[in-house]
Amino acid sequence: MxxxxxxxxxxxxxxxxxxxxxxxxxxxxxxxxxxxxxxxxxxxxxxxxxxxxxxxxxxxxxxxxxxxxxxxxxxxxxxxxxxxxxxxxxxxxxxxxxxxxxxxxxxxxxxxxxxxxxxxxxxxxxxxxxxxxxxxxxxxxxxxxxxxxxxxxxxxxxxxxxxxxxxxxxxxxxxxxxxxxxxxxxxxxxxxxxxxxxxGARAAKELAKKPVFDVLIVGGGPAGAAAAIYSARKGIKTGVVAERFGGQVLDTLAIENFVSVQETEGPKFATALEQHVKSYEVDIMDVQRAEALVPGRINEVRLANGAVLKAKTIVLATGARWREINVPGEREYRNHGVAYCPHCDGPL
Missing domain, CATH: 3.40.30.80 (Glutaredoxin)
Known part of the structure; x- marks a missing residue:
């Protein structure tokens, strides 16, 4: 076999x-x-x-x-x-x-x-x-x-x-x-x-204890990771809040257009991003969905679990979504007949 x-x-x-x-x-x-x-x-x-x-x-x-x-x-x-x-x-x-x-x-x-x-x-x-x-x-x-x-x-x-x-x-x-x-x-x-x-309640309680960040990055994809690395290398107190670290890259199998990396896979690339960010003193808060931005002298990011994070500077790196063709029923029938990946769903 x-x-x-x-x-x-x-x-x-x-x-x-x-x-x-x-x-x-x-x-x-x-x-x-x-x-x-x-x-x-x-x-x-x-x-x-x-x-x-x-x-x-x-x-x-x-x-x-x-x-x-x-x-x-x-x-x-x-x-x-x-x-x-x-x-x-x-x-x-x-x-x-x-x-x-x-x-x-x-x-x-x-x-x-x-x-x-x-x-x-x-x-x-x-x-x-x-x-x-x-x-x-x-x-x-x-x-x-x-x-x-x-x-x-x-x-x-x-x-x-x-x-x-x-x-x-x-x-x-x-x-x-x-x-x-x-x-x-x-x-x-x-x-x-x-x-x-x-x-969620326990996470919100712990997040409430976080101090004011110098820079808080919303989004954990390649752009968010790059922003975190640049900030941390300057000695700035940096945090990253993301629904899932790696973002849309996690759903991509083959990557062949990232300069200096001839070929890699999305999940492998996302893991490398996270390891690079963690090599600096960056506070990564993943599995957290940001819902609102409240500008002010000290900016606030409100999360879905009710927690509020504060920072002097906010970097929005919220990434992208798959393109849609905007026909009636496309969103309602996603994963129920509407599919985006022939490798995953084609065999069914």
């Missing part, structure tokens, strides 16, 4: 695993189950710490498999064959279940652990969707941290009957406990903000 190059790469990754991993596969006699069985056998052959258990006749989707510790119920499941863009999600799930550290702030990890309730997530993806892996990886890591969270990542092309029954017309589409939870690219912080109903 895996070519020699992928096997070599995966073998080197699995050498980082520090504890046993059990993959429990739910299979039937279909061709897709045979493909999945071949993939899982390849994975198991690359590490002594990985074992595969086959089950037939159970109630799980077929083909599908869970990844967890031996003898423990797992909250991470893939339905279908996670190749294409989702192969990275599979590798990360193996590494994280196998003991590789999760790359999240301690405060975010604690917030996930403290979520009160039982959460059954289902995410529908397509293998050619570049936005889907972030959602799949975010929910997988949340399921790893909190045993009351369970997540199934479902290949819509394999389970077309479910896609049609649930009238899914765009990916990624998330369901929580059987109801639509969200569509489009989302990370851990965005998902947490929707789940943790008290998060």
């Amino acid at each position: 895996l070519d020699a190059n992928l096997k070599t790469q995966l073998k080197s990754y699995l050498e980082k695993v520090s504890r046993p991993i059990e993959i429990v596969a739910s299979l039937d006699d279909s061709a897709k189950s045979q493909e999945l069985q071949a993939l899982l056998d390849d994975i198991a052959s690359l590490s002594e710490r990985v074992t595969v258990v086959e089950r037939r006749g159970d109630q799980e989707r077929k083909p599908s498999f869970s990844i967890g510790e031996p003898g423990k119920e797992s909250g991470i499941r893939f339905a279908g064959i996670p190749m294409g863009h989702e192969f990275t999600s599979l590798v990360l799930a193996l590494l994280q279940v196998g003991g590789h550290p999760v790359k999240l702030d301690d405060a975010v990890i604690e917030q996930i652990r403290e979520l009160d309730g039982d959460y059954q997530f289902e995410t529908y993806f397509s293998l050619s969707c570049q936005n889907c892996p972030e959602v799949v990886q975010a929910l997988n890591v949340m399921a790893l941290i909190n045993p009351r969270i369970r997540h199934v990542a479902i290949d819509g092309a394999v389970f077309q009957n479910e896609v049609e029954a649930r009238q899914i017309m765009a990916v990624p589409t998330m369901f929580l406990n059987g109801e639509v939870f969200g569509q489009g690219r989302s990370g851990v912080k965005e998902i947490l903000a929707k789940l943790d109903t008290g998060a």
Whole structure:
């Protein structure tokens, strides 16, 4: 199933695993189950710490498999064959279940652990969707941290009957406990903000403690990042408030027109932007939506959660949106028949 190059790469990754991993596969006699069985056998052959258990006749989707510790119920499941863009999600799930550290702030990890309730997530993806892996990886890591969270990542092309029954017309589409939870690219912080109903009030309380900034930048795209870097390098007390750091770049797969960078990908570029900004003393306040600007001797930016940030100077770098053709129904039917990405939504 895996070519020699992928096997070599995966073998080197699995050498980082520090504890046993059990993959429990739910299979039937279909061709897709045979493909999945071949993939899982390849994975198991690359590490002594990985074992595969086959089950037939159970109630799980077929083909599908869970990844967890031996003898423990797992909250991470893939339905279908996670190749294409989702192969990275599979590798990360193996590494994280196998003991590789999760790359999240301690405060975010604690917030996930403290979520009160039982959460059954289902995410529908397509293998050619570049936005889907972030959602799949975010929910997988949340399921790893909190045993009351369970997540199934479902290949819509394999389970077309479910896609049609649930009238899914765009990916990624998330369901929580059987109801639509969200569509489009989302990370851990965005998902947490929707789940943790008290998060907004707590965030507003903490933001209220912020001192007056010399420069406050509204927007976390390339322009906002550049403004933050230039300000911070001058020793100016600088803050950035953004709904999502990286902005529209996060939704772009290939970037080939950024001077000096011959080719890169949007999410990779956005990560580099954030790392560059964080190398200076810049206060980044993300997952915060600005709603109003109140000019004055000390300017104010009012946020959706009720908090108010103050600064002597405001830089507006609010970015752009995808072009619309302005026909009736375009906005109302977005993700319900109107799509903007053939890679993501074409397979549906």
